[in-house]
Amino acid sequence: MTQVETTVHYDNGYEDEYMIQEEEWDRDMLLDPAWEQQQRKTFTAWCNSHLRKAGVQIENIEEDFRNGLKLMLLLEVISGERLPKPDRGKMRFHKIANVNKALDFITSKGVKLVSIGAEEIVDGNVKMTLGMIWTIILRFAIQDISVEETSAKEGLLLWCQRKTAPYRNVNVQNFHVSWKDGLAFCALIHRHRPDLLDYSKLNKDDPLGNLNLAFDIAEKHLDIPKMLDAEDIINTPKPDERAIMTYVSCFYHAFAGAEQAETAANRICKVLGVNQENEKLMEEYERLASELLEWIRRTTPWLENRTPEKTMAEMQRKLEDFRDYRRQHKPPKVQEKCQLEINFNTLQTKLRISNRPAFMPSEGKMVSDIASAWQGLEQAEKGYEEWLLTEIRRLERVDHLAEKFRQKATNHENWASGKELFLSQKDYETATLTEIRALLRKHEAFESDLAAHQDRVEQIAAIAQELKYALPTADVCTVIRYCDNFRISTFIKHKLLETIDQLFLEFAKRSAPFNNWMEGAMEDLQDMFIVHTIEEVQSLIAAHEQFKATLPEADSERQAILGIHNEVQKISQSYGIKASFINPYSTITTEELLNKWEKVKKLVPQRDSALQEEMARQHAHERLRRQFAAQANLIGPWIQTRMEEIGRCSLEIGGTLEDQMTQLKQIEHVIVAYKPNIDKLEGDHQLIQESLVFDNKHTNYTMEHIRVGWELLLTTIARTINEIETQILTRDAKGISQQQMNEFRSSFNHFDRKKNGAMETDDFRACLISMGYDLGEVEFARIMMLVDPNATGIVSFQSFIDFMTRETADTDTAEQVVASFRILAADKPYILVEELRRELPPEQAEYCIMRMPPYAGHGAPPGALDYTAFSTALYGESDL
Numbered sequence: 096m097t098q099v100e101t102t103v104h105y106d107n108g109y110e111d112e113y114m115i116q117e118e119e120w121d122r123d124m125l126l127d128p129a130w131e132q133q134q135r136k137t138f139t140a141w142c143n144s145h146l147r148k149a150g151v152q153i154e155n156i157e158e159d160f161r162n163g164l165k166l167m168l169l170l171e172v173i174s175g176e177r178l179p180k181p182d183r184g185k186m187r188f189h190k191i192a193n194v195n196k197a198l199d200f201i202t203s204k205g206v207k208l209v210s211i212g213a214e215e216i217v218d219g220n221v222k223m224t225l226g227m228i229w230t231i232i233l234r235f236a237i238q239d240i241s242v243e244e245t246s247a248k249e250g251l252l253l254w255c256q257r258k259t260a261p262y263r264n265v266n267v268q269n270f271h272v273s274w275k276d277g278l279a280f281c282a283l284i285h286r287h288r289p290d291l292l293d294y295s296k297l298n299k300d301d302p303l304g305n306l307n308l309a310f311d312i313a314e315k316h317l318d319i320p321k322m323l324d325a326e327d328i329i330n331t332p333k334p335d336e337r338a339i340m341t342y343v344s345c346f347y348h349a350f351a352g353a354e355q356a357e358t359a360a361n362r363i364c365k366v367l368g369v370n371q372e373n374e375k376l377m378e379e380y381e382r383l384a385s386e387l388l389e390w391i392r393r394t395t396p397w398l399e400n401r402t403p404e405k406t407m408a409e410m411q412r413k414l415e416d417f418r419d420y421r422r423q424h425k426p427p428k429v430q431e432k433c434q435l436e437i438n439f440n441t442l443q444t445k446l447r448i449s450n451r452p453a454f455m456p457s458e459g460k461m462v463s464d465i466a467s468a469w470q471g472l473e474q475a476e477k478g479y480e481e482w483l484l485t486e487i488r489r490l491e492r493v494d495h496l497a498e499k500f501r502q503k504a505t506n507h508e509n510w511a512s513g514k515e516l517f518l519s520q521k522d523y524e525t526a527t528l529t530e531i532r533a534l535l536r537k538h539e540a541f542e543s544d545l546a547a548h549q550d551r552v553e554q555i556a557a558i559a560q561e562l563k564y565a566l567p568t569a570d571v572c573t574v575i576r577y578c579d580n581f582r583i584s585t586f587i588k589h590k591l592l593e594t595i596d597q598l599f600l601e602f603a604k605r606s607a608p609f610n611n612w613m614e615g616a617m618e619d620l621q622d623m624f625i626v627h628t629i630e631e632v633q634s635l636i637a638a639h640e641q642f643k644a645t646l647p648e649a650d651s652e653r654q655a656i657l658g659i660h661n662e663v664q665k666i667s668q669s670y671g672i673k674a675s676f677i678n679p680y681s682t683i684t685t686e687e688l689l690n691k692w693e694k695v696k697k698l699v700p701q702r703d704s705a706l707q708e709e710m711a712r713q714h715a716h717e718r719l720r721r722q723f724a725a726q727a728n729l730i731g732p733w734i735q736t737r738m739e740e741i742g743r744c745s746l747e748i749g750g751t752l753e754d755q756m757t758q759l760k761q762i763e764h765v766i767v768a769y770k771p772n773i774d775k776l777e778g779d780h781q782l783i784q785e786s787l788v789f790d791n792k793h794t795n796y797t798m799e800h801i802r803v804g805w806e807l808l809l810t811t812i813a814r815t816i817n818e819i820e821t822q823i824l825t826r827d828a829k830g831i832s833q834q835q836m837n838e839f840r841s842s843f844n845h846f847d848r849k850k851n852g853a854m855e856t857d858d859f860r861a862c863l864i865s866m867g868y869d870l871g872e873v874e875f876a877r878i879m880m881l882v883d884p885n886a887t888g889i890v891s892f893q894s895f896i897d898f899m900t901r902e903t904a905d906t907d908t909a910e911q912v913v914a915s916f917r918i919l920a921a922d923k924p925y926i927l928v929e930e931l932r933r934e935l936p937p938e939q940a941e942y943c944i945m946r947m948p949p950y951a952g953h954g955a956p957p958g959a960l961d962y963t964a965f966s967t968a969l970y971g972e973s974d975l
Contacts, residue, residue, distance in 0.1 A: 129331045131221065132327060134225050134338050138225060138228045139153060139156045140321065141228075141232060141341050144319075144345070145169060146168065149171075157220070157224040157225075161190060161218075162185075162193060163194040163195075163196065166193070167197050170231070173235045178196055178200050190217045194216045198227075201230065201234065208230065229337050232337075237340065248340065252269070255279065255343065258286045259286070270339040274328070274343075275329065277305025277307075283346050291312050291316055292312060302325075302329055303325050303326070303329060306325035306329070313345075313346070317346070319342075322345070359914075359918035360934050363912060367943070369449045371942060373445060373449070377442065377454055380456060383434070390428060395475050398475035398476050399479070407487065407491060410483065410490055417479065418781060433810045434813070435465065436814065439456075440817055444825060447825075448825060453884075496558055499558055499623050500555065500558045500562060502618065506614065518541075532596070533680065536603065540607055543607050543608065544607040544608075547607060548611065595667065599663065602663075602678055603680035604680075605656050605659070606656050609649075609688070610691065616642070617695055626713065627713075627716075631713075632713050635709075639706060656688065657688070716786055719783050719788060720783070723779045723783055724791055724793035728794050730773065731804065734804040737762060737765070737808055741815050742850075744762065745819070745852070752822055753823070759816050763813075780798040821893060825893075825896055842862055846859065852892060855890075856883075859879075881897075882897070913963050916963075919935075925950035947960040948961050
C-alpha cells in the first residue's frame, strides 16, 4: 500500500523528514482505502473547525475545494491574513486561477510544494487534494509546535510522551498503533482537565469505550470536533498517521494556555537552576579561598622565622621539617590554588554565558589576592631554605673550629703548665756559679722553646677570633697563657764539668725545636679538616705526602739528639765523673722524644686512612651529584618540552576543540605518569642534602628549578584544559560553529605578537580592523571596557571570544523571566506563595519564596511577592 508523495521544503533550508510519509506514495496508485477514509473524515472535520468561524462548511473535501473559493477562505481564517481577490467566474481557468492564488499563498509562507498543481485540485484528484490539505495542516497547525528545541512531528510526539508519561498502560511511540486503545487520548485530557474523566476507572481492554469517551469529551468540553471514528481506528491494523497527528495537534492547541504556563515555568526553572548552580560555585570558591588563605597565613610566619638553633642536629631537624613541607604539605595546596583559579574562570564563563554579571569574591579573596599571598609565601619559602642551608654550613664550620680550638688549646695548656711557676722562682739567689750558669743555659733553652711555640699561639688566637665572629654570642673561655721573658742576673761562681755542660746545652737547644716540630706534626696529623670536593681532598693528600717526605730528615735529627745524650753518658762513664743525668737546661727527656716519635709514626698511617676515607666519601658525594645531575638534565628539558607541546596544542587551529581537548588530556596523562621521576629526584636531592653537599657543577638545574618547573607544568596543563573547556562551553552555549571558532583563533593568534596568549591594546585594535570593524575612539573605548574591564592593557582569548559572540548570543534576560512569572501569576504584578508552589518544583518554589521580596504595590493581598524585583536581582549583583 502506498500514499501520495508530498515533500514539504522550507526556504530556510530545513527539511522536516517527519513530513515525509514512512512509505512513499505512488502517483499512479490510490490511497489505501482505510487510510483514505480516515484522512477524508479527519481533514474535513479539521477544515470545518476553522471554516465555521466564517459561517461556511464543506461536505466533500475533493469537490468543495475545486473552485478555490473555500480553499482561499480557509487559508484566510487560519492565517489571519487577506488573500488576493478571487475570480468569480465559473469557467475552468477561473477555478485554476483561484487555486493558484491559494497555492501561491502557501508557497509565500516558506513551503515548497512538490507534485501538487492547481489543475489536479480543480479536477478533483483525491490524493492531491488530501496531500494539499495535509501540507496546510503541517504549516499552520504542526510546524510551529516546539518542545525542548524539537519541532513539528518530533516536537508533537515529545509533548505527548511528556504529558502521558505518568499514566499506566500508556506508551506513546508513534502516531498510529500507540493510540488504538484510546488510553493515550484519555491521558491527554486527564493531564490537563482531570475534572472531565476518571482515568483510574478506564480499562485497557475496552478500546472502543475509551476512544468514544475521549472523542465525546473533546467535542463537548474542549471544542475539538470529532475527526476520527473509533471503529475505523480499531479495525485498521495501522491507523493513518496523518489523521492521528491532525487530531492530536488540536489537543495541543486546545491546551495552549496550559502549555504557555508550563513553558514559562520551564524557563523559570532553567534560570533558577543556573542561578542555584552558580551560587554553589560561588560558595565553594569562597570556602576554598578562605581555607587556602588561612593555610598561607599560618605557614608564612613559620617560613619567615630565622631563629637559629644551637646545634647541627637541631638545624637538620628544621631542614627535614622543611623537606616534609615541600614534599607533603605544599603540593596539595598547589593543586588547590590551581583548581581555585580554574573554578573561578569556569564560573565567570558560565555567568557570561547566562547573561549574569561577573562574580566578585569577598574582600581579600580575589584571585589576585590569593596570587599575591602565594607569591609572599614562595618568597618566604625561598629565603627560608637559603637561610637553613647557610646556617647549616655555618654550624658545620663552627663545630669544626670549636674542635680544632679545643685540641690546639689543650696542647698549648699542657705545654704551658708549670712554666709560670718555673719562671717566678728565685733559686738563683743562693745558687753556685755552676748552678747559675746552668740556670742561664736553661733559660736560653726555654726562650728558644717559647719562640718555637709562638706560631702555634698565633694559630690558636686566629681560631679564637674566627670563632668569635662565627659564634658572636658564644662564651669563648679558654685562656691562652703567655709567659713573660725575663733574665736571670747573677755572677758565675764556678766552672765545672764544661764538656758535659756544653753537651747538655746542645741537647737542650736541639731537642726543644725538634720536640716542638714533633708536637706540631702530631697536631697537624690529628688536625680536623672539612672539605667539599675531591680536589680539596687531593690537595690535603698531596700536603701529607710532602710531610711524609720529610720524615727521613726528621729521623736523622732525632738520632743526632739521642747521640748527644749517649755522649754524656759515655763521658761520665769514661772519666768517672758523678754528674746528674738530669739535663739542667731542658725539661725534655729522651723518653719523651722517643714516645712522641713513636706517636708521630703511628699517626701517619692514621692520617693516611682518614684522608682515604674522606676521598671515598667525596667520591660518594660526586656519585650523588652525577646521579642527581643525570636525572635533572633529563627532567628539566622534559618539562620544557611538555610546556612547548601544551603551547602548540592550545594554538592549533585545524582541528576541533574536542581534538585539542583529547590531545591535552593525553599530555596530562603523560605528565601524571611522569610524577615518579620527580619523586625519585626529590629522594636523590634529600640524600645530597643529608650529605651536606651544596654545589653541583654537573648541572645547571637545582631542585628548586625542577620544583618550580613541575608546579608550573601542572598548573599550565590544568589551566589550558580549563580554557578549552570554557571555549567549548561558550561555543555550545552561544552557537558558534567550529569554523567560526577556528577563524577567531586564527585572527587571535595572528595578532598575539608575543605569543603569550594575549593581545595588547594596539594589536586588538588592528585585529578588529582586519575583521571589518569601523572603529572610532569612543567605540573602541566602549569595546575595551567590555574585553578589559580591569584596564590591564591586554585582551585574553576568552575575552576576545566573549566579545565576538556577545552581540548574537541567545540568552535569557530579566525581561523574559519577568514575562514568565507574569504568565504564572495570571497577569498580576505580584505572585502568591501558593501559585509558586503549584507551578514550580518544590526546590525552585522554596528558592523563590526565600529570596523574593514582598510586593509593595497597592491592592495586593497579604504575602504577595514581587517577582519583578526578584527577576531583576537574578541578573544583578550577587549577594555572596
